[in-house]
Amino acid sequence: MVAALAACGSPVAPTSSGPSSEPQPGGTITIGINSEISTLDPLANQIAGQATLVVANAVYEPLFIDGPAGALEPRLAESLTSDDLRTWTLVLQEGRTFSDGSPVTAQAVVAHVTRLGAPESECQCAALAGEISDMAVVDPATVTFTLAEPNAGFPRYFTRQLGMIASTTAKAVDGSPLGAGPYRFESAAAGSSLTVTRSSNYQGTAPHADTIVFQFLPDADSRYQSLSSGDVDLAWIDTPNLIAQAESEGHSLATANASTTTAVLNTQTAPFNDVRVRQAVQAAIDREALLAVVDQGQGAVANGPILSRSPYASGTQYPAFDPDRARALLAEVSQPISFAYTTDSRPQSIQRATAIQQMLADVGITMTIDVADTATWGTNLYSGDFEAIEFVTSAYADTDAAMGIFEAEASGNFGSYVNPEVGVLIAQGRGTADEAERKRLYADAAQRIVDDAPVLFFTESPVGFAADSSIGGMPDLHNSNVISLLPGRLWTTQ
Template sequence: MLSRVRAFFRSRMPCSAAVSVPCIVLPLPFGELSVGRVGGWGRRGGRHEYGTTSGRARSRRAPTLPGFVIRNLHNCLLAVLPLPEWCVASAAALPLAAPTPPNRGTMKRHYLLASAALAAALTLTACSASDDALSGTGGAAGNTGAAADGPAVDGGTLKIGLDRPFAKLDPADGTLIQMPMMVLANALYDPLMVNGDNGTVQPYLAKSFTPDADATVWTLDLREGVTFSDGKPLDAQAVADHVARLAKPESKCACALDAAAIATTAVTGPTTVAFTLKAPDAAFPNLFTRSLGYVSEAPAGDSPAVGSGPYTVESVQPGVSVTLARNPAYWGTKGHADKLVYRVLSDADSRYQSLRSGDTDLIWTETPGQLKQAAADGLRTATGPGSTSTVVFNTKAAPFDDVRVRQAVQYAIDREALEKVVFLGQGAVSDGPIGSRSPYRTAGAYPAHDTARARALLAEAGHPDLAFDYLVDSRPEAQQRATVLQQMLGEAGIRMTIKPMDNASLGTAMLQRKFQVLDFITSMFGDTDTALGSLYLPNSPYNFMGWTDPEAAKAITEGRASTDPAKRSAAYGQAARRVVDEAPMAFLTENTVGFLSTAKVGGLPDLSKRTVLNVSPATLWVKR
C-alpha cells in the first residue's frame, strides 16, 4: 500500500474540481488506506522545505485507486438555507485513476503528503468592451489563446467536455451558472451584465445600469430589438417577470436571497426597469451577471427554459449530453460553429485524455498537473485564479474564540510551500479576503510563516499543546492540503487530527457550527462586496465562523453604500485588514483553473485578468 501511495503523489494525480463547502461528497466503499510519512524532515539554508519524496517521477502509470462521487448539495440544503451563488460546486465523478501527467521536478522538503482518500464607474454603459468580456484575446502568460489565430472560420461542430452533470437547462439551476458550466449557459442565454477584467462589471444585454445618488434605486436600460429564440421580445417586462420567477422559493434558485434585497421592481418603459432596494448597494449590478441576469422564459415542465442566446437546443439527455444548433433568428452576431456538442466527462483524467486524443475540442480543468503539462501536449490554455483555499475557525467556541490561537495557526502555515506542493507552482498565495484581480484590492501585509511566533502566541493564550479536529471532505487535493497543514502545524507543537467526512455531514456541521476548524474553498466570483458581505457581516447566514467585529461590519456597510470607487476601496481595505488581523479564517492559496483546448480551436480568450472565467462558445471556432 505504501508504494501505491508514493506512486500516487509522484505521478501528481489530478486533483478534483474545487468544491466549496457545502457541497455533497458521496464516498464509494473502499478499503482502508494507511497514512504515514515516507520522507524525512530537513532544513536547507536555515529554513524548512516542504515537498514529496525526492527523485524523478516514474513514467509508468500509478495503480488505479478507488474513487468517489461529488454531487452538488445546492438543492438539498435550500430547505434549511439557500446557498450563495459564489459557492463553487463540483458534480464530477472522480475515480483516483492514473496520471495526468507526472511531475518530474523535485519539490521542496521530504515530507510524505499522504492522505486517507486519494476541487470603475458605478454607472455602467454598454460599449465594445462588453462583447470582449465574453471573448477577448489571448497571449498573456498562462493563456495561449487567440493571438495568432488568424481569421475566424464559420461552420463545423465544436465538441465540449463538461466536468459535471446538469439537472435541467434553466438559469434557476445553480449548476448552470457555475464557472465551468457557463460555457453552456452562454450558448443558450445572454446575460444582462458580464464580469470583465480586474473585477469590473460591464453591460451586455443592458445598455446601462445607473444608480441614484445613494445607490438605492437602480435603473436598467435594455438594448432594443432583442428577442428570445421563439421570437418573443426580451423587453423590460420580460426582465421583471424573470426576476420575479427566480425570487420565488419554488424556483429553488440560490439567487432568491439576492432578489430579497429588492423592495420593488417597476417597468418604467418598454426597455427600462427600476429596482428599488431595501438598502443602498453599490455592487447591485453584479447580481445580474449570474442567474438573475440570464433572462429566460419560464420552462414548461422539464423542457429547457427559452433564452435569447446564439444557440438553441436540438437534443438533450439530462446529465449525459446536449446538442445545440445555431439560432437562425439570433438578434446579435451569429456563432461561428454550426453545432455545439456537450458531453459530461466527470472524470478529470478521462476528460484530459479525450482532449489529447481529439475526441473533445475544449474542456475545463482545475488539475495542476494538467495545467503544467498542457503546453508539452500541444494544447492551448485560457486560465486564471478561480478560487481561494482557506481554513475556517469556529470563533464561538474555545479555543478559537481567542484571537491569539487563530493567529498562531496563521503564523504556523507556510503558504508558499503549500502552494508548491499542492498546486505545483500553478497558483499563488492568498493574502486576504480581496482577490488579486479585484479593483478594490489594497496593499496590506499578511502574517509571514513564523513558527516561533506561533509557539509564543499559544503559550500566551494558555494553549502550548493546542490540539483540534480538522474537518475536510474526501477529495484528494483537500486531503493532500490537510496533510501538509498537519505537518506544518506540528512544527509549532500543534496537534491537528484530520477528520475526513462526506459533505452532507460536513455541510450540516458547518451550518450548525459544530466544528472547530474546517477546510473551505470559496470562489473568486464577482464583486468584492459578495465575499465580504456574505462571509463577514454578523447577520449573514453565511458567516459560518460566527465572527462578529463592529469595525469590519461598519467598513463593509460603508463600502457597499458608496458610489465613490476610492471611498469604497478604502472601506473594503479596512474591512480586509480586520479580517486578516482577527483571523476568523486563514488564507492559503489562489488556485489557477480554466479551459484547455486543442490547437484547432480558435478564439480562445485571455482570462488571466478575470475574476470570473467566462467564455461564450459563439466566439470560438474550429479550424479545418
C-alpha cells in the same frame, strides 16, 4: 451618474488561438465540464458555477459577464446606472429575443427576477433578489430597481442567475425556460451529455459553431485525458498539475487565478472561539510552501478577502509564516489544542491538508483530517457542522459581495464570525458612491478580518479551459477574476 455600466464602447476583444485567425463557421464543438447538468433552469443553480457558466452563456445571454480586472461587459443589457446606489435603471439592448422569437422586454426581466426571488425559490440568488424592495417597468426596454439599502455591487448580481433572463411564458422541450442566448436546447443524455444548437432567432453577433455538446466528466484526470485523446475539444481544468501539463503539451489556455483556496474556522466553538488559537494556526502555516508543493507554483498566495486583481486591492498585510509567534500565542492559551480539519476527497485537497497537519504539529497543535464526500462536505459547510473546513471558491472574485461574507448575518458567513466594527466598515463601503472612499473602507475591513483570522487564506489558483489546437477564438482571460467563456466566439476547423 455616480455609478454606471453601459455598452458605450467595444468590449475587450479576445486573443484568438488555433489553426486560423479567421473565424470558421459551422461544425460541432465538444466541451468537457466537471458536473452533470440535469436542467438548464437558472432556478436550479446548476449553471452558475465557474465551470458551468459556459453552458449558461450558450443558452441565456446574460445581462452582463465578468470582464478583465473586475470590470463588467454588457451583453443583453445596454446599461445599468444609478445616482445614489439605491435606485438603479436597467436599459436593455434593442431587438433582443428569446429563442422562440418573442421579445426580451422589461416585463420579462421583472418576471424572471420575481420568480427567482420568490419565497419558495431554491435559487442561491434568492437572498440577492430579496434586497430589491421594488421593481417598475418604465417602458418595454427599461426597468428601475429600488434597493432596501444602497449597494455599489448591485450590477454584478446580474452576471449569474439573476442575469440569465429566462422566459416565464415559454419552455424548451426539456421543460426548462427559454433563454435569449446564441444556442437553444436540442437534446440530453441523462448523466452523460447535453447538446445545444444554434438559435435562428438570436439577435446578437452570430455564433460560429452550429452545435455545442457538453460532456459531463466529473473526474479531473479523465476529463483531461478526453481532451488529449480528442474525445472533447475543450476541457475544464482546475488542478495545477493538469494546467502545467496542458501548457507543456501545447494546448490553448483560457485560465486565470480565479479560485481562492481557504479554510473556514468555526469561531463560535472551541478551540477557534479564541482569537489567539486562530492567529497561532495562521502563523504556523507556510503558505509559500503550500503554493510551491501543493499548487506546483501555479498561482499566487492569497492575502485576504480582496484579490490581487480587484480594483479595490490595497495591499492587505497577511501575517508572515512565524512558528515562534505561533508557539508564543499557544503558550498564552496554556492548554493543548486539537481540532478536525474537514476536506473533500480530491487528491490536491488531501495533500494540502496533510502538509498543514505537519506544519501545525511542529508548533504543538494536533490536527486530524476528516475526508468527506462532496455532499457531506457541503452539508457540513452550510450547517456550520465543522471545526475547520477547506473552502475552495470563486466567491472572492467580486469584492463587494465577498466583503459581505463577513457581516454577522450573511448567509456565506459559515464560520459565524462577528466583529461589529468590520460590519460597519463593510456597510459604509457598499453604500458610498465615492470609489476612493469605498476602497479605503474595504481595505480597513479586510485588514481587520485578516487580523481576526476567521478564515485562513492560502492561494489564488488558476482554473479555466484548455483547448485542442483545432479550436480557434480562445480568449485571453489571465486578468479576469471569473472564468466566463462565451462558446459562441469559438470555432473549429474539424
